[in-house]
Amino acid sequence: MNIRLDEKKLFLDRIRQSLKKLNNLLSLSKIPLQLAAADGQIMVELNSSPDFCKRICQSDPDHMCEDYHKRCVITGDTITRFTCHCGLYNFVIPISTRAAEPPLFLLGGQIYEEQCLHHKYMLPVGQLAASKNLTPEEVARSVGRIQSMAQAQITTYERMAQYIAHNLTEDLKTTDTHTNRLSLEKEILERKIIDLETKNSFLVVNPHFLFNTLNTIARVAYYEKSRKTEELIYCLSDLLRYNLKQDNELHPLSEELENIKKYLYIQKIRFKDRLEYEINIPDEMQQYRIPNMILQPLVENALLHGITPKCDGGRIRITAKKQGNDITLYVSDNGYGFPQEILDLIADGDFSRIKTQAKSGIGLLSTHNRIQHYFGASYGLTVEQSDFSGTTIAICIPIRQ
Incomplete structure (x- = not known):
């Protein structure tokens, strides 16, 4: 069906207005979702498609792949499932x-x-690379970033997608569904809160009991002459104690760095030669005061998404630079960098919509928000570099002594 440009613009505006009312539902979804027309054009990308699908399977980023296209047939509101x-x-x-x-x-x-x-491991990487004029390394990285999920999780997100589709259908046909949608969103959010509260109730352990137990195990390791085990346990105990600090006070940067050193020491035992790290911050800067736990999420992100995917491992580097009355802390790695769609969201300041790397999104968003809470909108987190040579994330804060 043909539609004039002005009518298409109005139609898109109505879709976007409807989607705004569904933000609470969409924020819970962890799988790629797109809204497309029958001719194959992707009207709105709700949750970003994998880089693999965009670069390899779709004829262009604005049109669905052929496997989808031939299944876009109106059959009531029946969901069609398939494997591409x-x-x-x-x-x-x-x-x-x-x-x-x-x-x-x-x-x-x-x-x-x-x-x-x-x-995932049976795809003809070389053949796909040649067909798209890409290197095998680029295709392999794209394949590696595709999510995997248990069927129970997929079923949950499918149901959520059906709710979204139903509400879009009603909203695009009439405007008398606002109350029903709010009720639906409220029900889903309440279920989410109850689920989280239930899970959290299993995580509540008396910290003193935990530390005393760890120290007891460490002493046993000492008497058994397992010195490395003893050291690992003490490092873990110190990490947990630092992480459990809930005050709103600023702490010396040196304390944060000591915590990071213990975290990286434990990871070094795990990764052996696949992990190298360097902390190079002058002693005079280490007396500046910062909120606790603002570097930890960045270091963990560098390890999980920069170093871990590389067969030969990599290097994490932490540095700092003083600029007038501010200090900028840098966490760098030589991994593969963020996908372009993630960089676009970060450039827009939209950390909360990072879905393909959910854990990264939560850590970046939390760190950015905490910095702005302490110091105002002029400060926060930025991505200085992110490409196939690695990622550098910067935190800018005012100097406090």
């Missing part, structure tokens, strides 16, 4: 619109089921 030619799990949900407007489809999935994860 690359082994990824996908689904399509029709969205009915007014007679004069083109039908829409909610596309979701683009992930590997855990029981089918072997398909």
